[in-house]
Amino acid sequence: MKVVVLGCGGSAGVPMVGGEDGGGDWGDCDPSEPRNRRTRSSILLQMDNGEAVLIDTGPDLRAQLLAQRISRFQSIIYTHGHSDHVDGINEVRAVNRVIGQPIKAYGTAEVLAEIEQRFSFVFKPWKPPGFFRAVLEAHPFEIGKETAIGSYAFTFIEQQHGYAGSSGVRCGNFAYSTDVVELSEQSLNVLEGVDTWIVDCFQLTPHVAHAWLDRVMEWRERIKPRRTILTHMGVAMDWASLCAILPDGVEPAYDGLSIDLPDPPRANNQQVA
Template sequence: MRVTLLGTGGSAGVPMIGGVDGRGEWGVCDPREPRNIRTRASIAVDANHSGDGQGGVLLVDTPPDMRTQLLSCGISRVEAVLYTHAHADHITGLDDIRLLNRVIGRPLDALGTQATLDELMHRFSYAFRPWQPPGFFRPVLVARPIQPCGSVTAAGLTIHVFDQDHGFGRSLGLRIGGFGYSTDVVSLDEAGFAALEGVDTWVVGCFQRTPHRTHGWLPRVLEWVERLRPRRTVLTHMGVDMDWDWLRANLPAGVEPGHDGQVLEIDG
């Protein structure tokens, strides 16, 4: 299985719009380090381990940067999309799914909790109308509601999902074999820790170094890592407080900052 980190940034990306010259607000991130350039958080999971995006690919979320992300990573064929939650930075690239529809020649399954799908159908109602062959002048999605805990099959993968606390809302975490994905989470309950028990490679959201109301921050995430002890932990959903070189120099062994376009090879 191959996991591609399509985007590793927070809701505003890095750099954020602004800055004294109008070219971006970088915070403590060094603009000379290309791995500090972060688009909004998303991953693609290739069940076939081919790495060419030609089949069995699960897309997790459709951020506003989705088009650029897929082109940059050479992924053109997606079998299904799973939504972790319905915040704007995770859904507003949805219209570009029409191009993915054209590649596979059929509607695309959209998985998420009923609450997430209800929000998507409210904001993108046109995408959930029945397909009118032969073309795709609009995205066509088929809603597949899933429970916030349990298992589902999509894109040739068995996916175990679990509920996460996102401060003012909820999100879904994923476990696929030895791989775990936990973005947009501020605390994990015992069910979440149980779902992640024995995880080998864990991609986890870590927005900044100081406490935050809705996202994991560095000391808290490292506490989770100490409890779960994955072989490899990769940080994602990082803001302008998370300089790549500083993180590489200061994180404990087995923990690293992710970067856009990074590919993880997963056994099992």
Template sequence: MMRVVILGCGGSAGVPQLGGEDGRGDWGACDPSEPRNQRTRSSILIEQDGRRLLIDTGPDLRAQLLATGIAGIDAVLFTHAHADHITGLDDVRILNRLTGKPIDAYGSPKTIEELTLRFDYAFRPWKPPGFYRPVLVPHQVAAGQDLTIAGFPVTLLDQDHGYVRSLGLRIGRFAYSTDVVAMDAEVLDRLKGIDTWVVGCFQRQKHATHAHIALVAQWAARIGVRRTVLTHMGYDLDWAWMQANLPPGLEPGFDGMEIHPAS
């Protein structure tokens, strides 16, 4: 059975954001006494039959893996190259040590280009023994492509993230779509038949680069998905408020949440 772990479900600044009256965090509309309102930057891990695929390496990666007891991966897929999705990349060196091998890294040509510019040392050829730095093997992929990553049959989806494109993915009856504000009809059609969808929803009202509640509900209805779990949520979205007010079929994710999609 496939297991999906939401490592983090927060927006680019996390929840709480830096600041607040006492300097200990700005919670916005979120109740600080609710643990599920504390959100690290968005990332998931997909696991089945001992194989693990990590989606993005945000700045909270180390803490996320420790909190969920994950001590190894087989590959990483980058949705795009924004800082909140890549700046934990250096922690991959410990994963290299734990697995004893270089790790395959997948992303669009633009994303791989950005990664090799910012983390050039991670993409140099490995000279064994040891991993004093991360060692990633780059693979350029494209939206619309069907391929196998770490043994998973992955369909890559094109997403409009406002000023850039991002990659969504489908594996069987599960799909993940973070950092998206628009999807064309073809992509929505490729999502039909899924059972569970983890999708970015930044706030209650419209946003220039991220989907909001009404838009996600519209997409979910068109796809016909049974369960829609929100991620990449900002401090506008309080857990209890969402539990009481989200449309049927939608629910908030939380850091450490485990999902077992129908096969």
């Protein structure tokens, strides 16, 4: 399995719109370091059998797919309904056209209902031929229950994201926890044993809705992943400065980071949602 980080920025990206000359607000990030230029957070899992699963459709999706030369995936997981993780949903029409079929969309029933309320036309049944709009098929999952997406087993993790919830994702020895500020003991138990963990770390100091560096370090000590990769980073998180202070086994993500991992376990046919 290959994990591709399509974007690792917060809801406003880096740089944020603004700045003295209108060219962008970089905060503490060095504009000359290309790894500080961050689009909204999303990843793609490319499986060894050719299947691919996208996690979230942020507003930068088209540019992300073009930058990473990705044109095919069969499934999308939605971690939650916030705009910076959903609003690129119309861009999947191009992928519908490439693969010639609807794309399966996974999320909690509440999240899928929220997205369908905002983008109802995307979830209307497909009438072939052709795709004049994006076409998704809703497949609700239950937190904590193993679910098959394509040929592979996934487990979804309850997360607290400030005033809302979100879903973490575990697939084999890999886990993804974006947009999270609190993890219950039960959720930490599900994360135990992961080899590689991509986790929300918006800034260095405490935040009401996102994890910060000390909190991630506390979780890391509990979970003990071999590799911890920080994502959903804001303008306080300069790439080189982070590399200078982070311990071995912890690193900041960057747009386009590619991670090679063993293929995860296959799912049983009767588990397919």
